[in-house]
Each structure stands twice: as structure tokens, then as C-alpha cells.
Amino acid sequence: MKAKLIVTPKKAVLDPQGKTVQNALEHMGYAAVTGVHVGKYIEIDLAAGTDRVAARKALDEAAHKFLSNPVIEDYQLEIVD
Amino acid sequence: MKAKLIVTPKKAVLDPQGKTVQNALEHMGYAAVTGVHVGKYIEIDLAAGTDRVAARKALDEAAHKFLSNPVIEDYQLEIVD
Helix, strand or coil, X not given: CEEEEEEEECCCCCCHHHHHHHHHHHHCCCCCXXXXXXXXXXXXXXXXXXCHHHHHHHHHHHHHHHHCCCCCEEEEXXXXX | CEEEEEEEECCCCCCHHHHHHHHHXXXXXXXXXXXXXXXXXXXXXXXXXXXXXXXHHHHHHHHHHHHCCCCCXXXXXXXXX
């Protein structure tokens, strides 16, 4: 079992890394790009037989407490087999 | 239309950031964690009406050329509506 966590800057927060990638893409001729957001991806391997509901609860707490900064970042947590 | 690009270090490559997050999780009592991989997440907004096949081809090339380092990183590209 795995947990996939995506942490992205909130829309209202300046994202200079995203802006830089967007400029680079435009500069290289990718004209259809209208915006880029750069975030973190964290994949967490969980021991076989871990309870899915308990794992989600624990990782949700971990994501909120120290894997993301809730003031400026949003996160999405997904548990997959 | 959006493209979601996930760039992760290859399994054979040392991932000190992942190891650090794993240690932190273990230290805080999340016992079921057996491994952590930390990567980048890049969300690219595309203009409405962009051709999906052409966009995938262009972004695949961009991901290979300069959004990831193919020697030490793998990437997954997904186009969603």
C-alpha cells in the first residue's frame, strides 16, 4: 500500500518557480501554456496489511502538521494499493 | 485542460530528502512507513481547445529535455480535462 501526497502553493501565493518554468516553456515555443504551478510530491510506502482508514487519518495529520505549511500550501492525499 | 507531471528520483538513486522524511515520520510514531520518495509535482495549465495528442507529445519532449533529468529521474505525465 502506498500514500501519494501532493503539496502545492495556494493559488493566492506567489509561485516564482512555476512562473520561471512557464517562461521557459513559452520561450521554447510551447505556446498553449497558460500557467504553471510547481509543488512537491511525496510517495510513502506503507507496510502490507496497514489499516487504510487509520493510515489516512495518521498521514492526514502528518501532512497538516509537518509535510506541508497550511498557511501557504494546499495538499491532496491519496491512498492506493 | 491541464497536464500533471510527477518527477521522482529513480529507485537506484540515493534520495536523502525521502530518507529524512521517513526518519521524521518514524520518529513521530508513524510505524507503518517502510519507505519515502520525494519528487517534484508540476501542474501545467493549457489553453482551452488545445489538441490533446499534440500537447502530450510537446510536453513529453519538454519533460524529457528540461523538466527532468533522465539520468537520475523518472517522470509520469498525465493530461486531464
